[in-house]
Amino acid sequence: MLALEVSNLNFSYEDKRVLEDVTFDVREGEILTVIGPNGAGKTTLFLNLTGVLKGEGVIRLFGRSIDDFDRRELVETIGMVFQNPDDQLFMPTVFDDLSFGLINLGLDKDEIVDRVNWVLSKFRLEEIRDQYPHHLSFGEKKKVAIASVVCMKPRILLLDEPTANLDPISRRDLIETILKLVDEGMTIVIATHDVDLALYSNRVMILNGRVIDIGEPDEILSDLDKLKKNGLDAPQIVKLFLSLGLQAPRSFDDAVKILKRFLS
Amino acid sequence: MRHHLIDRYSHLESPIHKLDPRAKLLGIFILLFSTVLLRDLTSCLLSLTISISLLLMTRIPLRFVFEQLKYGLIFIFAISITMFIFGHEPFKVFLRATSALILIFVAFSTSRFDVSIKALNGIGFPNILTQILMFTYRYIFVLAEEYEKLSTSLKLKNFEWKTSKRTLETVGKLIATLFIRSYERSENVYKAMIMRGYTGLNLMTDFKMGKYDLLFVATTLYLAIALHICSLWRFQI
Numbered sequence A: 001m002l003a004l005e006v007s008n009l010n011f012s013y014e015d016k017r018v019l020e021d022v023t024f025d026v027r028e029g030e031i032l033t034v035i036g037p038n039g040a041g042k043t044t045l046f047l048n049l050t051g052v053l054k055g056e057g058v059i060r061l062f063g064r065s066i067d068d069f070d071r072r073e074l075v076e077t078i079g080m081v082f083q084n085p086d087d088q089l090f091m092p093t094v095f096d097d098l099s100f101g102l103i104n105l106g107l108d109k110d111e112i113v114d115r116v117n118w119v120l121s122k123f124r125l126e127e128i129r130d131q132y133p134h135h136l137s138f139g140e141k142k143k144v145a146i147a148s149v150v151c152m153k154p155r156i157l158l159l160d161e162p163t164a165n166l167d168p169i170s171r172r173d174l175i176e177t178i179l180k181l182v183d184e185g186m187t188i189v190i191a192t193h194d195v196d197l198a199l200y201s202n203r204v205m206i207l208n209g210r211v212i213d214i215g216e217p218d219e220i221l222s223d224l225d226k227l228k229k230n231g232l233d234a235p236q237i238v239k240l241f242l243s244l245g246l247q248a249p250r251s252f253d254d255a256v257k258i259l260k261r262f263l264s
Numbered sequence B: 001m002r003h004h005l006i007d008r009y010s011h012l013e014s015p016i017h018k019l020d021p022r023a024k025l026l027g028i029f030i031l032l033f034s035t036v037l038l039r040d041l042t043s044c045l046l047s048l049t050i051s052i053s054l055l056l057m058t059r060i061p062l063r064f065v066f067e068q069l070k071y072g073l074i075f076i077f078a079i080s081i082t083m084f085i086f087g088h089e090p091f092k093v094f095l096r097a098t099s100a101l102i103l104i105f106v107a108f109s110t111s112r113f114d115v116s117i118k119a120l121n122g123i124g125f126p127n128i129l130t131q132i133l134m135f136t137y138r139y140i141f142v143l144a145e146e147y148e149k150l151s152t153s154l155k156l157k158n159f160e161w162k163t164s165k166r167t168l169e170t171v172g173k174l175i176a177t178l179f180i181r182s183y184e185r186s187e188n189v190y191k192a193m194i195m196r197g198y199t200g201l202n203l204m205t206d207f208k209m210g211k212y213d214l215l216f217v218a219t220t221l222y223l224a225i226a227l228h229i230c231s232l233w234r235f236q237i
């Protein structure tokens, strides 16, 4: 089933055209990585997908037009994590922030506490439950921001630059968490400059105002010219494989397989 | 960044810290209201005694108390002097204002600030004002951080604070930048709230009012009335 279908989406800020005839879809339970240079319109696309901005064109969530959703249904269907966690964490404490959306959903108190505890342990945030956001490091804020949307259990999760400014361990933890969420049935769309992330996803889309290309990671990431023309670069590992004259891997596991075959 | 405001010692244990935050605010507001309406010296002195007793009960280090209250006290002192110069009697004003200042300090230093905001809402502070207070408390630090970043980058660019036209222009631009960033941020925050289903303020709290709390409110009510009876009685003789 298709979780998300976008057809001929156009969007302008005042008279500046940012999205032009954007058409693509996302299957249920997959990870789609959207890569594109600064100003490509990634954030703008996400804001359209959540119904906060309205452009021309059709957006369908699980087969239903976004215009037929009321706000509550929309909140339960699609959630977005902002690029800058300070935009997302607006309550006085971590606990208040995590419970904010759940209270709005009208859940009862016990369930809210259960869900908050669930998400705190999932992101290993138990120790900062009652902290003020201004006492947290950037990486911690980022995790809390993601947790605050994940705890609402939306069917589709949009992550805007999730790995920016994370240290290597936090980055790896986050990727593991994302993969676990997908195992649990969530559909995830990631906007990023971190092209390595593309190797964890099912498909990759290059966005630069328009959809330049969309397909399997090995197919998209091996077209170095196209990447370069759109202000992007291939992951180091892909470049290494290509310069060895090997086929581009579609994931790290795949890379290991190709390399083993090559060596034996 | 670790900023601490008035609630630095909210984790202490004391008869005041132990109170339900709503009872504490209600009781202290009753005393506050009574204090600002007092009209004679004796009852003003009594009121100050009560405030100081409450303050001592909190066990907050007096150095911190003084640090927090010094600007307020200087302000009150300046006002009293001015009144004296214009031929008014300054002592009562000085006593009342100091007492009020201490009461407010006791009210807000003995709970975490976020708890105080929720407690205010719990005793009838309007939702919209509560929300504004929460945003202010959250974003004042973000703004401070942004200001620090901008001023560091000015320093790195060899900017010097002097009394010159250029300094003024630069500061003007700096303020404008902060203003625009805050505006953009507020738009994003609003979007983030909508996306998480915001329809109006809805707080979850686990306050519990017990006998001890009721006793505290009853006592403050008694003291508030007693102060005024004393005041009336002093006035008649």
Ligand SMILES: Nc1ncnc2c1ncn2[C@@H]1O[C@H](COP(=O)(O)OP(=O)(O)OP(=O)(O)O)[C@@H](O)[C@H]1O
Residues within 6 Å of the ligand: A013, A016, A018, A036, A037, A038, A039, A040, A041, A042, A043, A044, A045, A083
């Ligand atoms: N509120 C706004 N008003 C006017 N123009 C805007 C607004 N937000 C974004 N833009 C412009 O729209 C274009 C696309 O911005 P967008 O934030 O969607 O890009 P992006 O791909 O997310 O970039 P980045 O990688 O830097 O996050 C940019 O040129 C930007 O200047």
Ligand SMILES: [Mg+2]
Residues within 6 Å of the ligand: A042, A043, A044, A083, A160
């Ligand atoms: Mg962006």
